[in-house]
Amino acid sequence: MSAHSATDKFVYHEPGLQHQFEDMGQQEESVTIGMWMFLVQEILFFGGLFTAYLVFRYRYPMAFAAGSNHLDAFWGGLNTLVLIVSSLTMALTVYFAQKGNRSMQVILILLTMFFGSVFLGVKAVEYTDKYNHGLIPVTGWNKKTPAAEPGAHSAHSAKPCYEVEHGGEHTYVNPHGDFLWTDCSLVKTAMDGNFLTSAEKAGYFDQAFAPGAEISADKFRDKVRIFFFLYFVMTGLHALHMIVGLGLMTWLLWTAFKGYYSAEYYMPVEMSGLYWHFVDIVWIFLFPLLYLLGRHFLHTH
Amino acid sequence: MSDNHEQHDHMNIPKYVGVFLVLVVGTILTYYAALVDMDSIFPGANTLVALLIAFTKMAVVMLFFMHVYWSKRLIWLSAIGSFFWLAIMFAFTLQDYLTRSEGVFGR
Amino acid sequence: MQASDAISTGYGSAKGNYLTNGSTLASWLLTKDHKRIAIMYLVTVSMFFMMGGLYAAAIRLELLTPASDLLETGTYNRVFTQHGILMIFFFLIPSIPAILGNFMLPLMIGAKDLAMPRINLLSLYIYWAGGLLTLYALMQGGVDTGWTFYTPYSTTFSNSYVMAVGLGIFINGFSSILTGLNFIVTIHTMRAPGMTWFRLPLFVWAHYATSLVMILGTPVIAITVLLVAIERTVKVGIFDPAIGGDPILFQHLFWFYSHPAVYIMILPGMGVVSELISNFSRKKIFGYEFIAFSSIAIAVFGFLVWGHHMFVSGQSVYAGLVFSFLTMVVAVPSAIKMFNWTATLYKGSITFDTPMLYAFGFMGLFLIGGLTGLFLGSVGLTVHLTDTYFVVAHFHYVMVGGQVIAYLGGIHYWWPKMTGRMYSEFWGKISAMLVFVGFNLTFFPQFILGYQGMPRRYAAYPEELQVLNIFSTAGASVLGVGLVMPVVYLTHSLVFGAKAADNPWMLPGLEWRTSSPPPTENFDVMPVVTWEAYEFGEENGLDLEAARRSDVVTA
Ligand SMILES: [Cu+2]
Numbered sequence: 032m033s034a035h036s037a038t039d040k041f042v043y044h045e046p047g048l049q050h051q052f053e054d055m056g057q058q059e060e061s062v063t064i065g066m067w068m069f070l071v072q073e074i075l076f077f078g079g080l081f082t083a084y085l086v087f088r089y090r091y092p093m094a095f096a097a098g099s100n101h102l103d104a105f106w107g108g109l110n111t112l113v114l115i116v117s118s119l120t121m122a123l124t125v126y127f128a129q130k131g132n133r134s135m136q137v138i139l140i141l142l143t144m145f146f147g148s149v150f151l152g153v154k155a156v157e158y159t160d161k162y163n164h165g166l167i168p169v170t171g172w173n174k175k176t177p178a179a180e181p182g183a184h185s186a187h188s189a190k191p192c193y194e195v196e197h198g199g200e201h202t203y204v205n206p207h208g209d210f211l212w213t214d215c216s217l218v219k220t221a222m223d224g225n226f227l228t229s230a231e232k233a234g235y236f237d238q239a240f241a242p243g244a245e246i247s248a249d250k251f252r253d254k255v256r257i258f259f260f261l262y263f264v265m266t267g268l269h270a271l272h273m274i275v276g277l278g279l280m281t282w283l284l285w286t287a288f289k290g291y292y293s294a295e296y297y298m299p300v301e302m303s304g305l306y307w308h309f310v311d312i313v314w315i316f317l318f319p320l321l322y323l324l325g326r327h328f329l330h331t332h
Numbered sequence: 333m334s335d336n337h338e339q340h341d342h343m344n345i346p347k348y349v350g351v352f353l354v355l356v357v358g359t360i361l362t363y364y365a366a367l368v369d370m371d372s373i374f375p376g377a378n379t380l381v382a383l384l385i386a387f388t389k390m391a392v393v394m395l396f397f398m399h400v401y402w403s404k405r406l407i408w409l410s411a412i413g414s415f416f417w418l419a420i421m422f423a424f425t426l427q428d429y430l431t432r433s434e435g436v437f438g439r
Numbered sequence: 440m441q442a443s444d445a446i447s448t449g450y451g452s453a454k455g456n457y458l459t460n461g462s463t464l465a466s467w468l469l470t471k472d473h474k475r476i477a478i479m480y481l482v483t484v485s486m487f488f489m490m491g492g493l494y495a496a497a498i499r500l501e502l503l504t505p506a507s508d509l510l511e512t513g514t515y516n517r518v519f520t521q522h523g524i525l526m527i528f529f530f531l532i533p534s535i536p537a538i539l540g541n542f543m544l545p546l547m548i549g550a551k552d553l554a555m556p557r558i559n560l561l562s563l564y565i566y567w568a569g570g571l572l573t574l575y576a577l578m579q580g581g582v583d584t585g586w587t588f589y590t591p592y593s594t595t596f597s598n599s600y601v602m603a604v605g606l607g608i609f610i611n612g613f614s615s616i617l618t619g620l621n622f623i624v625t626i627h628t629m630r631a632p633g634m635t636w637f638r639l640p641l642f643v644w645a646h647y648a649t650s651l652v653m654i655l656g657t658p659v660i661a662i663t664v665l666l667v668a669i670e671r672t673v674k675v676g677i678f679d680p681a682i683g684g685d686p687i688l689f690q691h692l693f694w695f696y697s698h699p700a701v702y703i704m705i706l707p708g709m710g711v712v713s714e715l716i717s718n719f720s721r722k723k724i725f726g727y728e729f730i731a732f733s734s735i736a737i738a739v740f741g742f743l744v745w746g747h748h749m750f751v752s753g754q755s756v757y758a759g760l761v762f763s764f765l766t767m768v769v770a771v772p773s774a775i776k777m778f779n780w781t782a783t784l785y786k787g788s789i790t791f792d793t794p795m796l797y798a799f800g801f802m803g804l805f806l807i808g809g810l811t812g813l814f815l816g817s818v819g820l821t822v823h824l825t826d827t828y829f830v831v832a833h834f835h836y837v838m839v840g841g842q843v844i845a846y847l848g849g850i851h852y853w854w855p856k857m858t859g860r861m862y863s864e865f866w867g868k869i870s871a872m873l874v875f876v877g878f879n880l881t882f883f884p885q886f887i888l889g890y891q892g893m894p895r896r897y898a899a900y901p902e903e904l905q906v907l908n909i910f911s912t913a914g915a916s917v918l919g920v921g922l923v924m925p926v927v928y929l930t931h932s933l934v935f936g937a938k939a940a941d942n943p944w945m946l947p948g949l950e951w952r953t954s955s956p957p958p959t960e961n962f963d964v965m966p967v968v969t970w971e972a973y974e975f976g977e978e979n980g981l982d983l984e985a986a987r988r989s990d991v992v993t994a
Binding site: 049050051052053057060061064065068069071072073075076077078079080082083086087090091168169170172210234250253254256257260261264 | 550551552553554555556558616619620621623624625627628629654655656657658659661662663666669673674675676677682683684685688691692695960965
Binding site for chain 2: 063064067068070071074075078079081082085086089090104108111112115116118119121122123126301304305308309311312315316318319320323324325326327328
């Protein structure tokens, strides 16, 4: 590891070699280990959120299934594919950097940036959709629509929350921009099938749980709101990492365009690649966990 | 130390595209698997399948896109180690939640 | 002083040192030299330590009388919270790694600098940014949640500056992560020729273990504090039970970091003590591999025990049992260290210089601190002792009796190397003994108070507990004097101290083979290591007789 000899200190300095290192090999090894330690740190950083997700999904599977079903798996799946393509272009960027091919590097970095931006664009579409439907968990942050006529608001909540027809167009009434959630049909199904968890029995009902008990729309909404809170924090933090990644790509584009990298010196390209792939991996987990799990309830019951 | 330069001959464009195709297939697979009710086989089967596919995709990205396959043991160790630590966090948190009502002394 | 010529293996420089290499403000603020960064850390960390100490003084003064008279209860909450936050996040965690580790690690392994000097500087600036934000919050009125930020009090009910302090800690966390990252890379790639893993000084092993904990644990507290901050801002989140959240989850996430964090604080201290015990016994350390691997074992097993902070929180009984058992297990590697240190002392030619006095202090106090930790780690007993002064005494025995004492020992030990000046050995010994006596007088009564049921975090207490509290406050005054003295005589030595030799203690370590203070690039010639760690003897050019003579001179 530290096999550099004692004599080569003042021999000559290769371009890009920092003063504390003896040779390029030592520098490359240091940078690689450093980058991986950074990624380890990132994994544990997201890990806290995944732990929270795990705990709440274990407790309130129906609320989470309800939330998952409300996300648009088409957009989520599309974004997964978009990120995978960008990962491919990133991997190829590194490949061409190793070959010292400047023009392919520039083209592929541009493509990576393009797909990264598409990802963020889709994310913006999804967030807007949530805004329009009162699914942002924070009171006042949703689209505000005054009550259409007096009494419409109360009529809305008079119906038991599990009697919502899917596909039916109901009017969006949300004078304060609240988090809106009126559909607890899944709980009803789960209750009839007798597979509510004990935490759910305690968490969704006003009175002690008994067969045929009335579901509390408010209490159930709170649990679904936790799903959406986690959805926004997790995807938001991921999107933030994408934005940082795009900044990194901009810098990389400039330096690659200037021809800084060669077959001998391409560490920055490789390290940026590691970061980009890491962000991709986070999404590889977010997609099934947030968009897909619990979807089979809708399709079978 | 200086062997970084040789390792890249292991990958070429067809191989990168092959890895990409595996990832695309995995994505499509995980979507359709989520629509099938496998929980009737045993509880949590859907979750398990989704996670297995996700882990496979992650492994492919790490091994080939991130060149872990040709990296030093320390890189393997940090990749595996970080997930081991995640597992510690999950397992030791869950050992509380999973045994809340039926601990060894019952309730 | 001339005795240092006995060592012919000097790699030092005659051309000047890191302190004389530039004297402008920019040459300090933009430096990439690990030694200058360490000095800047030393100044800032000391300031935070003094602030934390003032809060401690306020606590002890309030507890002199049973009634809440000096401080009103709300103020008292803020005072002990800020004492905890400043001491833990801004003193204990950065002190040894960022000051002594930063300065000594490259010297000890024969490197020109850390592997990432710019990242090192960045971590200092991040520390400053986090510190400034926290100070701002303290000026505005502070925070009253306790340093643990338990939810839902911190997210929902507290009216203090939780956000600002939380973000200060969030930012500061990245300073710690970057330092750890830098150390790991440095130890892997920057070792001089011949410096194999098992020739590394144990101080370096301890820092390797510490860095692992920093990288694996700190991001979790960062995300947790971020979640608290979000929840506090938008009034929605996952920790408030009133809206379906779970406060116990916060405790899991918090202690996933904060238990290992006590190892961030104590492991470097153990590293310092390993150096001191071996070097001042002039004897090769006993069981090198055991001490090295016990550091790694502590870093790993330290992650499996966090639930011992949650025995009475509503955590399941089963989880409590598992965490309790593992807590007993994690005591084993610490005990291994204690045994090996003791064995090292056996038949050593021990000298009682100031650093060694601190090392002895550490061994005694850490022993008590560690063993009382076992009391608190047993599920049954803890029900009685949780949140009493027994806990307070326990962790002060570990944190002050362990970490702070080791830190002071390290500062004295390396002071000649860092500054090129000798401090006054006379005053050093006096202050070391004052610290030891004052510390015991402060905290031993608290064990009894806690056992008698005095809860922590209250400004008032029943009258029958006053006597022991008076003892404690009296001890705190002695401790305070003992801690202020080094500030005075160390500062004094900067100007009036005798010029230090390159190797004033006559030791074999690589850091003693360059000049005092070292040149900017540490060694003029790349050193080649041909000796094992702590190898005393003629073949190293080290003359034990000369060493004894120089001890007589310095004493
Ligand atoms: Cu602990």
